[in-house]
Amino acid sequence: MAKEVQRAGETPGKGVDFAHWLLYSPNGKIVLIAGAGLIGLFVVRRLLINRHAVRERARKEDLIRTQPVEKGPTITTHTARVLADKLFQAMEGNGTNESAIHQVMNELRTDGDLKLVREAFGVRSYGSTGGNSSWWAETVGWSTPMTLDDWLRAELSGEDLRMVQAHYRRMGLTL
């Protein structure tokens, strides 16, 4: 594009020159229209991704709420919230604090406990870079809304994952 412009003797300098070239030369118009089209596509794509993320979040929140409980909880909702946040801190960002996850698992007794913690954890954005989460990353499609179970599956592997799966089984649930 730059070559053609120079041939036409209209070097698009900074600011006004470039704006003039963009608006009034045939090549400039093509660039302008193509640029606007690309931005439009980008915006539409982002909106669709965002709508998908919102729907996915609602679907997963419903799933968490509708799980039946066999044995009642032995912890309070406040404790469940504290434990859910501990788990989140252990997984958020680069790396995983496996021992913190095992510590939390050791404090849970019944499926009611685990379900309370799942509910308190809710659905949180999981980023592609080791679990960094932020609402804006989810809005532009760089992260996915994920439940506690999703997070654990994404963050743990090998022996650590098997240990947590054993805790789930002990409470009559599967991971």
Ligand SMILES: [Ca+2]
């Ligand atoms: Ca992580």
